[in-house]
Amino acid sequence: MLTCDDYITPASLDEAFDAMAAHRSHYRIVAGATDTLPWAREGRAGDVHIPVLIDVTKIHELLHISVGDKRVRLGAATPIQRFLDDTNLARSLPAMPRCAVWFADDQIRAQATIGGNIVNASPAADATPCLIAHEAEVELAKKSGGKITRRRMKLDQFVTGPNRTELEEGELLVGVECDALPGCGGSFEKVGHRRSLVISLVCLATLVKLDGKGRYIEDVRLSIAGIGPKPLRLNEIENFLRRGPVSAERFNQAADMPVSLVASRTRQEYRREVVRGFVLRGLINAARAAGAKPDTLTPELEAAYA
Amino acid sequence: MPDLQFQATINGRKISRSAKPHQRLLDFIRDDLNLTGNKEGCGAGECGTCSVFVDGTLMKSCLLPVAKAQGTTIETVEALAKTGELSVLQKAFHKTGASQCGYCIPGMVMAATAALRTNPFADREEIKERLGGNICRCTGYQKIFDAVELARDVQNGTLPASALMEDEAESGDFIGKNVRRIDTPSKVSGRLKYAADMTMPGMLHVQVLRSPYAHARIVSIDTSAAEAIEGVAGIITSADVPGEDGFGVFVNDQPVMAQDKVRYVGEAVAAVAAEDLLIAKRALSSINVIYAPLPSVFDPEEALCPGAPVLHDYAPDNVTKHIPIRVGDTEKGFAESDLVIEETYSTQPIEHAYLEPEAGLTYVDHDGVVTIVSPDQNITHHRHMLARIIAKPISKVRFIMSPVGGGFGGKEDMIYQGMLALLAMKTQRPVRLVFTREDSIISTAKRHPSRTVLRMGLMRDGRIRALRMKMICDGGAYGLSTEGVMRKAAILAAGPYVIPNVRVDTFGIYTNNTPSGAFRSFGALQTAFATESHLDICAERLGLDPFQIRRINAMRDGALTHTKAKLGSVSLMRALDALEKASGWETGAPTSRGEIRGDLDRPDIRPPCALGARFAAAEKREAAE
Numbered sequence: 007m008l009t010c011d012d013y014i015t016p017a018s019l020d021e022a023f024d025a026m027a028a029h030r031s032h033y034r035i036v037a038g039a040t041d042t043l044p045w046a047r048e049g050r051a052g053d054v055h056i057p058v059l060i061d062v063t064k065i066h067e068l069l070h071i072s073v074g075d076k077r078v079r080l081g082a083a084t085p086i087q088r089f090l091d092d093t094n095l096a097r098s099l100p101a102m103p104r105c106a107v108w109f110a111d112d113q114i115r116a117q118a119t120i121g122g123n124i125v126n127a128s129p130a131a132d133a134t135p136c137l138i139a140h141e142a143e144v145e146l147a148k149k150s151g152g153k154i155t156r157r158r159m160k161l162d163q164f165v166t167g168p169n170r171t172e173l174e175e176g177e178l179l180v181g182v183e184c185d186a187l188p189g190c191g192g193s194f195e196k197v198g199h200r201r202s203l204v205i206s207l208v209c210l211a212t213l214v215k216l217d218g219k220g221r222y223i224e225d226v227r228l229s230i231a232g233i234g235p236k237p238l239r240l241n242e243i244e245n246f247l248r249r250g251p252v253s254a255e256r257f258n259q260a261a262d263m264p265v266s267l268v269a270s271r272t273r274q275e276y277r278r279e280v281v282r283g284f285v286l287r288g289l290i291n292a293a294r295a296a297g298a299k300p301d302t303l304t305p306e307l308e309a310a311y312a
Numbered sequence: 313m314p315d316l317q318f319q320a321t322i323n324g325r326k327i328s329r330s331a332k333p334h335q336r337l338l339d340f341i342r343d344d345l346n347l348t349g350n351k352e353g354c355g356a357g358e359c360g361t362c363s364v365f366v367d368g369t370l371m372k373s374c375l376l377p378v379a380k381a382q383g384t385t386i387e388t389v390e391a392l393a394k395t396g397e398l399s400v401l402q403k404a405f406h407k408t409g410a411s412q413c414g415y416c417i418p419g420m421v422m423a424a425t426a427a428l429r430t431n432p433f434a435d436r437e438e439i440k441e442r443l444g445g446n447i448c449r450c451t452g453y454q455k456i457f458d459a460v461e462l463a464r465d466v467q468n469g470t471l472p473a474s475a476l477m478e479d480e481a482e483s484g485d486f487i488g489k490n491v492r493r494i495d496t497p498s499k500v501s502g503r504l505k506y507a508a509d510m511t512m513p514g515m516l517h518v519q520v521l522r523s524p525y526a527h528a529r530i531v532s533i534d535t536s537a538a539e540a541i542e543g544v545a546g547i548i549t550s551a552d553v554p555g556e557d558g559f560g561v562f563v564n565d566q567p568v569m570a571q572d573k574v575r576y577v578g579e580a581v582a583a584v585a586a587e588d589l590l591i592a593k594r595a596l597s598s599i600n601v602i603y604a605p606l607p608s609v610f611d612p613e614e615a616l617c618p619g620a621p622v623l624h625d626y627a628p629d630n631v632t633k634h635i636p637i638r639v640g641d642t643e644k645g646f647a648e649s650d651l652v653i654e655e656t657y658s659t660q661p662i663e664h665a666y667l668e669p670e671a672g673l674t675y676v677d678h679d680g681v682v683t684i685v686s687p688d689q690n691i692t693h694h695r696h697m698l699a700r701i702i703a704k705p706i707s708k709v710r711f712i713m714s715p716v717g718g719g720f721g722g723k724e725d726m727i728y729q730g731m732l733a734l735l736a737m738k739t740q741r742p743v744r745l746v747f748t749r750e751d752s753i754i755s756t757a758k759r760h761p762s763r764t765v766l767r768m769g770l771m772r773d774g775r776i777r778a779l780r781m782k783m784i785c786d787g788g789a790y791g792l793s794t795e796g797v798m799r800k801a802a803i804l805a806a807g808p809y810v811i812p813n814v815r816v817d818t819f820g821i822y823t824n825n826t827p828s829g830a831f832r833s834f835g836a837l838q839t840a841f842a843t844e845s846h847l848d849i850c851a852e853r854l855g856l857d858p859f860q861i862r863r864i865n866a867m868r869d870g871a872l873t874h875t876k877a878k879l880g881s882v883s884l885m886r887a888l889d890a891l892e893k894a895s896g897w898e899t900g901a902p903t904s905r906g907e908i909r910g911d912l913d914r915p916d917i918r919p920p921c922a923l924g925a926r927f928a929a930a931e932k933r934e935a936a937e
């Protein structure tokens with residue numbers, strides 16, 4: 007059970023930093039609280055008392071979303087459900103809705119934020135690898151000497167390992183900026199102990215951009231989580247496939263490539279199998295969503311991995 | 313520190329009240345507003361029965377700090393049938409029989425309401441997906457989905473409102489008709505009070521101190537610091553038991569709280585009643601128990617070895633119960649057989665996970681009657697045991713069975729009612745204990761894990777000549793229902809098959825694991841798993857179809873079971889026929905098929921769940937526009 011003496015809901019970044027300064031080392035940030043509340047239960051942290059909880063979900067800047075031609079900016083407190091409800095956003099970030107539909111459930115998605123998913127840095131977090139596939143950069147802010155300063159870094163560098171990030175003391179994650187990729191096909195493959203409402207054992211986000219004829223791959227991105235301490239971009243596979251044809255043979259070859267990357271401590275054999283299948287299925291689903299010509303993918307391949 | 317002035321509109325009414333800053337919205341609506349329709353099943357976002365609308369969006373109120381709902385408009389399940397008239401959806405749940413224990417139902421009705429508000433034309437796949445955050449342990453979901461589809465069609469006018477009404481009996485015959493259950497309106501509306509929904513004036517809150525050790529001697533328990541905390545009304549340990557301590561279903565080997573030693577992690581050691589939950593929790597952490605760890609044993613086969621740690625003095629061999637069955641001469645039967653096959657099978661412990669965690673409210677009434685209200689599956693037996701434990705005549709002990717939010721056998725044991733009785737007697741105030749999901753999992757019975765060695769002798773034509781089975785079950789630290797489970801397991805071990813020579817031994821063994829107890833099928837699952845798996849293996853070896861080997865050996869009308877019960881009629885052949893037909897079974901020995909079976913992927917077989925039904929629905933809508 008989580009207890010606190012005070013629950014503060016700042017309306018602006020300034021107010022938030024002032025509260026953080028006033029309660030230095032006695033506070034904890036909460037966004038959706040969907041990781042924080044279950045954490046404070048028996049079997050995990052147990053009963054926890056945190057003097058002050060500072061809720062960042064009413065800060066305007068953290069809620070703001072802007073969709074440009076090249077880049078999309080998401081406030082850190084964007085709830086996951088937004089990727090399903092906001093069609094404009096969904097079009098620009100094609101893998102995110104697929105990720106969102108596998109993420110928790112309708113209720114929790116309305117509350118869980120991308121910022122919480124990133125900072126919690128679970129190796130099973132779903133939004134993080136998907137954002138990485140969209141070339142996400144995080145924007146961090148802190149206040150010192152009465153001035154708010156900001157810095158940016160690539161999301162895949164920000165997350166450094168299980169529950170570890172580059173977030174500094176007194177710093178907030180304010181936003182995430184990603185590539186706008188309308189016209190790309192996106193997919194999200196996920197496996198856990200059950201289908202609904204489950205955290206990932208392995209998940210893979212795939213984005214594919216095809217030429218006008220639906221036969222050649224102009225761009226491709228794959229990002230995977232659950233096979234090691236942090237999410238990974240599968241650069242070698244991307245390089246192998248980029249500017250090549252859409253074909254069953256090439257997808258199969260690609261699927262055989264990343265298995266050596268499986269570094270998780272448990273169920274290695276199983277994860278290798280899953281990764282092989284996911285790369286294949288992810289590429290097929292994303293290519294299909296990107297408008298691949300039906301004859302480029304053999305029916306056997308589709309049947310086996312649909 | 314500052315309380316919160318919480319303002320919101322709840323079910324159409326404005327409220328302004330002070331709330332604790334750490335309170336969850338669920339606690340606030342249930343405890344402070346007494347709106348107990350929405351329940352707590354897990355407290356961790358997993359089950360959905362706490363779902364409420366916040367500004368029109370469905371959310372899990374167990375994950376929502378109340379401060380997050382400041383200034384919002386909230387609808388709880390009570391809002392759906394505000395004037396007493398059930399909503400179309402609630403009526404549809406009533407019609408299709410979608411509610412059983414009812415504990416998940418408030419959340420289900422809310423999630424279904426949200427689904428149809430979002431997409432009034434949602435198809436079954438989309439409905440399933442949108443109800444994906446809600447767990448039901450009773451119904452298997454199909455009737456719930458039926459209800460949502462029915463409500464959708466009535467709302468959209470494709471079915472008349474009369475479709476919600478009860479089916480008419482056909483010349484007095486209700487078989488095959490949807491007869492509405494009379495308890496459903498109370499469940500779909502949230503009006504039914506489960507034990508955790510009940511309160512009494514002056515009620516105290518109970519928390520239980522549990523053993524962190526699997527096996528340890530209790531050297532001392534010091535409650536003085538906890539007693540001194542303001543707001544603590546009473547603390548009990550085993551020393552407070554006035555009568556003859558000990559409960560169980562067959563042997564009374566379990567004390568209300570650990571006496572001289574603890575035998576499993578999670579065993580109750582002391583209990584506190586206090587003015588509120590936080591004080592009770594604080595008191596627990598101030599109780600000082602000194603343990604001297606003892607060697608423990610976690611594997612029942614090791615527990616049988618000479619020199620293994622002994623759990624109970626009365627059972628120096630750690631055997632809780634051995635049930636033998638002997639029919640004919642199995643050695644002769646194996647010698648006569650064309651083929652003898654032996655395999656080993658094992659099953660794991662399983663938690664019942666009924667959606668309602670245990671809870672109980674207890675008070676001593678005006679006549680001095682100790683009254684226990686709890687979802688208890690065995691109140692008469694418990695009443696007798698408790699009278700002995702608290703040394704009162706039976707007329708001074710009363711058990712009231714509150715609605716059981718799922719039990720499946722897991723609420724047959726008097727795990728916590730004894731502590732409540734002692735605390736109510738000690739404090740002379742009403743006391744209530746509500747388990748968290750974690751309490752429930754750590755302290756209550758599981759299905760017996762088993763290891764079975766099964767040897768079967770068969771003739772080439774498939775007739776079984778002999779069966780020998782030895783099953784060893786982990787009964788955990790206390791007896792509970794182990795004896796009965798072993799008996800039922802043994803009786804059903806050889807299945808509904810004519811076998812002339814049978815030798816069965818089932819053993820329930822004490823270990824330092826969580827006690828095992830009653831669970832649906834009561835032992836039949838473990839032995840049937842072994843016997844039925846074995847028959848498939850035998851069929852494969854003999855080149856027989858698995859249905860055929862069962863038909864060859866099936867008991868028929870008038871058969872005598874292995875324990876000499878005469879069966880007037882046996883429906884096995886009919887069941888096999890129905891099963892074969894319904895499954896579209898591809899006839900033949902298991903070895904006769906190639907890589908891929910012909911009876912898979914048929915349109916009437918449910919495909920694996922793949923989320924994304926809402927995308928398909930959106931595409932269809934776009935195409936239509």
Ligand SMILES: Cc1cc2nc3c(=O)[nH]c(=O)nc-3n(C[C@H](O)[C@H](O)[C@H](O)COP(=O)(O)OP(=O)(O)OC[C@H]3O[C@@H](n4cnc5c(N)ncnc54)[C@H](O)[C@@H]3O)c2cc1C
Nearest residue numbers: 035037038039040041042109110119122123131132179357
């Ligand atoms: C039943 C259930 C199912 C779930 N299913 C999934 C799933 O399928 N996939 C998945 O990935 N996750 C899942 N989760 C986990 C969780 O919902 C997500 O990780 C979610 O994104 C966390 O976001 P939040 O806003 O709720 O985090 P919070 O609990 O509010 O915060 C998490 C951590 O991040 C920090 N933090 C949050 N925001 C900021 C910020 N702006 N700046 C600095 N620090 C910050 C907090 O201090 C805290 O340490 C599930 C959780 C539950 C309870």
Ligand code: FES
Nearest residue numbers: 353355359360374
């Ligand atoms: S989801 Fe809230 S009680 Fe289970």
Ligand code: FES
Nearest residue numbers: 413414448449450
């Ligand atoms: S009716 Fe759903 S849990 Fe019992």
